[in-house]
Amino acid sequence: MDTSLRIKELRARLDRIRAEELELEAELCALETAAGDTPRSGSNSDRLLREEVRRYSRQLLIPEIGIKGQLKLRNSAVLVVGTGGLGSPCALYLAAMGVGTLGLVDHDTVDHSNLHRQIIHTEASCGTSKVVSARTGLSRLNPLCRVRAHDVLIDSLNAKEILQGYDVVVDATDNAATRYLINDACVMLKLPLVSGSAVRLDGQLTVYNYNGGPCYRCLFPKPPPADTVASCSETGVLGVVPGVIGSLQAMEVVKLLTGRKASEAASMLLFSYSSQPHFRSIKLRSRKATCAVCGDTPTVRELVDYAAFCGSGPNDRAPDWNILDDPRQRVSCAEYSKLASDGGHRHLLLDVRDELQFDICSLPNSLNIPIDRFDERRGELETAIGDLGGAPVYAVCRRGNLSQLAVQYIRNKLGYDNSYDLAGGLVGWQQEVDPDFPAY
Amino acid sequence: MESSVRGSDSGDARPVAHDEKCLTITAMYSGGMERLIKDEKTEVVHKIERKDDSTPLMMEEFIAYLGKTDVAEGKQDMFIQENSVRPGIMVIINMVDWEVEGELEYELKNNDCVEFISTLHGG
Numbered sequence: 001m002d003t004s005l006r007i008k009e010l011r012a013r014l015d016r017i018r019a020e021e022l023e024l025e026a027e028l029c030a031l032e033t034a035a036g037d038t039p040r041s042g043s044n045s046d047r048l049l050r051e052e053v054r055r056y057s058r059q060l061l062i063p064e065i066g067i068k069g070q071l072k073l074r075n076s077a078v079l080v081v082g083t084g085g086l087g088s089p090c091a092l093y094l095a096a097m098g099v100g101t102l103g104l105v106d107h108d109t110v111d112h113s114n115l116h117r118q119i120i121h122t123e124a125s126c127g128t129s130k131v132v133s134a135r136t137g138l139s140r141l142n143p144l145c146r147v148r149a150h151d152v153l154i155d156s157l158n159a160k161e162i163l164q165g166y167d168v169v170v171d172a173t174d175n176a177a178t179r180y181l182i183n184d185a186c187v188m189l190k191l192p193l194v195s196g197s198a199v200r201l202d203g204q205l206t207v208y209n210y211n212g213g214p215c216y217r218c219l220f221p222k223p224p225p226a227d228t229v230a231s232c233s234e235t236g237v238l239g240v241v242p243g244v245i246g247s248l249q250a251m252e253v254v255k256l257l258t259g260r261k262a263s264e265a266a267s268m269l270l271f272s273y274s275s276q277p278h279f280r281s282i283k284l285r286s287r288k289a290t291c292a293v294c295g296d297t298p299t300v301r302e303l304v305d306y307a308a309f310c311g312s313g314p315n316d317r318a319p320d321w322n323i324l325d326d327p328r329q330r331v332s333c334a335e336y337s338k339l340a341s342d343g344g345h346r347h348l349l350l351d352v353r354d355e356l357q358f359d360i361c362s363l364p365n366s367l368n369i370p371i372d373r374f375d376e377r378r379g380e381l382e383t384a385i386g387d388l389g390g391a392p393v394y395a396v397c398r399r400g401n402l403s404q405l406a407v408q409y410i411r412n413k414l415g416y417d418n419s420y421d422l423a424g425g426l427v428g429w430q431q432e433v434d435p436d437f438p439a440y
Numbered sequence: 441m442e443s444s445v446r447g448s449d450s451g452d453a454r455p456v457a458h459d460e461k462c463l464t465i466t467a468m469y470s471g472g473m474e475r476l477i478k479d480e481k482t483e484v485v486h487k488i489e490r491k492d493d494s495t496p497l498m499m500e501e502f503i504a505y506l507g508k509t510d511v512a513e514g515k516q517d518m519f520i521q522e523n524s525v526r527p528g529i530m531v532i533i534n535m536v537d538w539e540v541e542g543e544l545e546y547e548l549k550n551n552d553c554v555e556f557i558s559t560l561h562g563g
């Protein structure tokens with residue numbers, strides 16, 4: 001047989017097998033969830049099986065772990081909330097190191113833009129539920145690890161029920177609202193919380209609610225204003241940064257389970273790609289007597305509405321704004337496409353994203369002036385509009401949010417009313433007009 | 441008051457200059473905080489003159505001072521709220537959480553290093 005044909009055939013077969021594996025795993029996952037086990041229904045004994053000794057031998061040789069420590073890992077249940085950039089390496093290491101029961105919580109599905117950092121997921125699992133995809137990765141790695149999948153959005157109503165029965169909780173989520181929710185639930189259930197976060201080139205790691213140390217609220221009694229919170233989907237993240245933090249979260253879990261953590265003072269580890277040294281440890285306060293949730297006279301005694309508390313919900317994605325009240329100031333991508341394909345339609349297409357994003361992709365013949373620099377480059381903007389002879393300006397950005405602000409600016413500050421926003425932005429362009437356009 | 445400004449690419453030698461009536465304080469910005477600072481500087485060394493030895497420089501005054509000297513035009517609201525730093529900014533004094541040191545009532549000493557770090561929520 002022709003070699004290239006055989007290669008093609010093998011590749012196609014692998015794709016089919018990988019898709020089938022996910023299907024089988026999803027069915028298995030559904031059946032096991034229906035069986036109604038608890039975090040505590042895993043095997044609990046004071047001896048390791050022969051296959052466990054073989055698998056964990058290199059770890060058994062370390063005095064800090066040994067048989068005693070390994071048994072503690074095996075007889076423990078750890079809940080990882082979020083199977084993204086932090087949860088992926090954390091869950092992989094916990095399963096690999098021999099944690100007996102691992103709970104996973106996520107409500108999302110795998111997307112291609114996740115894969116550069118969420119290394120438990122694969123090309124084949126895009127579109128599949130994240131917990132099913134993660135479970136598939138874990139059962140391949142270590143079938144001795146019992147995985148409990150919670151394919152739900154954790155909220156005030158279900159959080160305590162989900163957390164109940166686990167020994168340690170790992171916060172590997174991506175938003176402020178869920179961080180406060182998990183913290184409060186951990187305080188109420190007296191569970192230690194291993195919290196990690198990562199954005200861009202920086203990461204942070206802390207163990208909360210443990211051994212007289214602070215809880216998340218002791219450190220951050222008030223949530224940050226919603227518009228100051230940076231998310232990975234908006235500001236980006238270097239793949240390995242959550243990898244570093246997530247791996248360290250797994251290490252902190254081991255320290256908690258083996259008892260080592262009890263001798264350490266509360267601290268926060270700071271990591272940065274750009275700092276030298278990359279790691280620094282900050283000494284933290286103790287539990288705050290006046291803390292609203294873990295203090296001496298707590299005012300938060302039940303889980304509350306965390307989306308309201310934080311001013312933004314558990315969603316990493318940017319919201320769609322409606323700044324321009326008048327729908328006539330907005331033009332759909334499909335409409336613009338028709339206008340622009342008519343070569344005689346004189347206009348200016350103004351791309352208001354920053355230069356970094358403009359370099360990723362842009363529509364033909366667009367002029368890039370970032371909205372943040374409108375004041376500074378006002379002369380340039382006025383010249384471009386002046387040259388139009390009254391023809392329309394269309395502002396475009398990634399999702400159709402900033403472009404509305406740009407239209408407001410052009411109408412109100414420059415007094416040019418023949419200006420419109422490209423509703424839906426470049427993401428909309430990809431969906432409505434050109435599926436091959438490389439929107440991000 | 442005068443301040444000298446250094447970028448992240450500068451050497452890491454701490455200022456050691458000591459004057460009875462002048463405090464040298466390093467302010468550092470990271471975790472995204474640097475985006476609120478003029479020219480996105482990550483480190484600014486301040487030499488702050490005091491009227492006499494007995495006039496202490498308290499944290500509250502220092503934060504207000506940084507709001508004027510270091511923070512970029514129009515971004516003050518994202519740094520200061522109600523005479524303190526806005527929620528979501530951690531303050532670290534010489535590698536220790538500022539709460540341990542008395543927060544706004546901390547009295548700054550010569551050669552102190554005060555860091556402002558945004559809390560991260562992504563993952």
